[in-house]
Amino acid sequence: MASPAAAPHRDTDVLLSVCGVSMTFPDGTHALDDVTLDVRQGEFVTIVGPSGCGKSTVLRIASGLLAGATGAWELADDNLGYVFQDATLLPWRTVQRNVELFCELHGVPAKERTERASEAIDLVGLGGFEQSYPRRLSGGMLMRASLARSLVLHPKLFFFDEPFGALDEITRERLNEELLRLFLLERFGALFITHSISEAVFLSTRVLVMSSRPGRIVGEYEVPFAYPRSDDLRFEPEFAELCGRISHALRDAHR
Amino acid sequence: MAPSARRRPLETAGPVGVFALFIGFWYFMSYVGMSEGRRFLVPAPHVVLNRSFFGIGSAAETTPAVRSTMFKGLLLSAQVAAVGLLIAILLGMALAVLMSRARWIERSLYPYAVALQAIPVLAFVPLIGSFFDFNFRSRVIVCVIIALFPIIANTLFGLVSVDAGMHDLFTLHGASGRDRLWRLQFPAALPSIFTGLRISAGLSVIGAIVGDFFFRQGDAGIGRLIDVYRARNQTPEMFGAVILSALLGIAVFWLFGLLSRRAIGRWHETTGQR
Numbered sequence: 001m002a003s004p005a006a007a008p009h010r011d012t013d014v015l016l017s018v019c020g021v022s023m024t025f026p027d028g029t030h031a032l033d034d035v036t037l038d039v040r041q042g043e044f045v046t047i048v049g050p051s052g053c054g055k056s057t058v059l060r061i062a063s064g065l066l067a068g069a070t071g072a073w074e075l076a077d078d079n080l081g082y083v084f085q086d087a088t089l090l091p092w093r094t095v096q097r098n099v100e101l102f103c104e105l106h107g108v109p110a111k112e113r114t115e116r117a118s119e120a121i122d123l124v125g126l127g128g129f130e131q132s133y134p135r136r137l138s139g140g141m142l143m144r145a146s147l148a149r150s151l152v153l154h155p156k157l158f159f160f161d162e163p164f165g166a167l168d169e170i171t172r173e174r175l176n177e178e179l180l181r182l183f184l185l186e187r188f189g190a191l192f193i194t195h196s197i198s199e200a201v202f203l204s205t206r207v208l209v210m211s212s213r214p215g216r217i218v219g220e221y222e223v224p225f226a227y228p229r230s231d232d233l234r235f236e237p238e239f240a241e242l243c244g245r246i247s248h249a250l251r252d253a254h255r
Numbered sequence: 256m257a258p259s260a261r262r263r264p265l266e267t268a269g270p271v272g273v274f275a276l277f278i279g280f281w282y283f284m285s286y287v288g289m290s291e292g293r294r295f296l297v298p299a300p301h302v303v304l305n306r307s308f309f310g311i312g313s314a315a316e317t318t319p320a321v322r323s324t325m326f327k328g329l330l331l332s333a334q335v336a337a338v339g340l341l342i343a344i345l346l347g348m349a350l351a352v353l354m355s356r357a358r359w360i361e362r363s364l365y366p367y368a369v370a371l372q373a374i375p376v377l378a379f380v381p382l383i384g385s386f387f388d389f390n391f392r393s394r395v396i397v398c399v400i401i402a403l404f405p406i407i408a409n410t411l412f413g414l415v416s417v418d419a420g421m422h423d424l425f426t427l428h429g430a431s432g433r434d435r436l437w438r439l440q441f442p443a444a445l446p447s448i449f450t451g452l453r454i455s456a457g458l459s460v461i462g463a464i465v466g467d468f469f470f471r472q473g474d475a476g477i478g479r480l481i482d483v484y485r486a487r488n489q490t491p492e493m494f495g496a497v498i499l500s501a502l503l504g505i506a507v508f509w510l511f512g513l514l515s516r517r518a519i520g521r522w523h524e525t526t527g528q529r
Binding site: 063064065082088090092102104105133 | 418420421423424425426427428429430434438439442443445519521522523524
């Protein structure tokens with residue numbers, strides 16, 4: 001993918017490397033300052049930070065949706081899964097046809113397209129809703145359909161831009177578990193954005209803390225809990241302790 | 256659902272009741288509102304229908320000729336409206352797609368679309384008549400000019416107001432301009448395209464009938480018949496011709512409502528059940 005200069009490290013299992021990326025918008029907003037991070041195969045990296053700190057901007061720059069940044073970044077593979085906060089399903093297509101969309105854009109033959117879509121729909125637990133239109137689905141189901149749409153191409157790297165931010169607590173926690181199940185099954189690398197600390201800790205192998213405007217990585221936390229993780233993890237003292245440390249770091253960064 | 260089941264009788268009774276009130280008001284105006292000597296100005300509904308279409312009793316001699324003239328006129332106007340609308344749809348959507356491709360094209364062409372909307376086209380009827388003729392072709396031209404703008408404006412609006420997140424999806428997957436147009440922009444624009452179609456369909460009927468009214472030469476459509484019957488003091492026939500014009504307009508509007516529900520009703524909110 002387009003980047004002004006090759007990023008420095010070239011490990012084979014590095015899926016994304018971002019090195020010294022800064023971004024100032026044309027209106028003068030200094031959004032990012034010297035952001036450096038990488039995501040390796042099998043890693044689940046989460047950026048936590050308050051709303052408007054530029055977390056999403058990192059994803060938009062790295063994926064090529066946003067031009068004008070300085071620094072270096074490199075995606076190992078063009079096949080990138082990208083899940084937005086809005087499900088962005090096309091309302092005139094059924095779930096099945098929505099999930100087939102990317103295959104259509106990449107010229108996958110119709111028969112294979114149908115098979116792969118059905119497979120992905122089953123994988124996210126939406127079996128039976130293939131012929132439903134998005135307006136008939138709940139927020140959680142829309143997000144599942146959105147996940148299935150990206151899974152169809154089996155990307156090695158996923159970007160998640162606050163995908164569960166608009167969902168209620170119960171649905172969010174259930175989808176967190178589902179996402180981890182998919183993560184273990186598909187072994188993709190993930191770069192996840194959220195403003196929920198417990199969500200970040202529950203999902204990730206590594207949590208990055210970002211300060212607000214200009215966005216800067218101010219802390220990095222390894223999450224030691226083994227996968228598969230069960231919902232009970234949220235009630236372990238170690239879990240609460242780590243959440244507490246990250247919470248303090250966030251507060252220090254925004255003082 | 257229970258609420259809709261309870262509402263169903265009213266959904267029939269309401270329109271029937273309003274229609275009955277309308278007919279009642281018409282009779283009232285004819286028999287109470289008008290004196291004996293002026294009653295010919297507002298002939299009662301049954302007189303209008305009999306003199307224009309049924310021809311029972313004293314109207315038996317004149318009605319068949321009147322009826323055949325009227326239906327010929329209606330057919331002519333309907334053809335003008337249909338051809339005019341079809342051309343307006345094709346031309347309008349093509350222009351809108353073109354304008355949606357580049358900002359400079361929109362800035363160069365849109366003012367003329369607005370001008371078409373703003374100028375009193377009917378005032379140009381004599382001009383168009385002298386350029387071409389006073390028959391089918393010129394009437395279609397008037398019809399196209401009147402019906403074009405809502406199609407351009409609504410199609411363009413629909414094509415350019417697609418959700419940015421959906422555009423991002425297509426960008427991420429390297430979609431071609433053609434994929435973007437046909438798989439994203441065009442389907443997303445359908446609801447507003449149909450809004451434009453319904454407005455333009457009504458306008459094309461108005462363009463055909465009122466244009467006909469203004470041409471005053473060539474074959475008589477239903478519009479000119481209204482004027483002819485007025486000039487000859489044949490008020491029942493004039494009312495009959497007005498009713499046919501109205502029915503044409505209603506039929507076209509209903510047809511496009513139906514098409515719209517068929518095309519987008521399954522996924523679009525506003526065309527669904529209330």
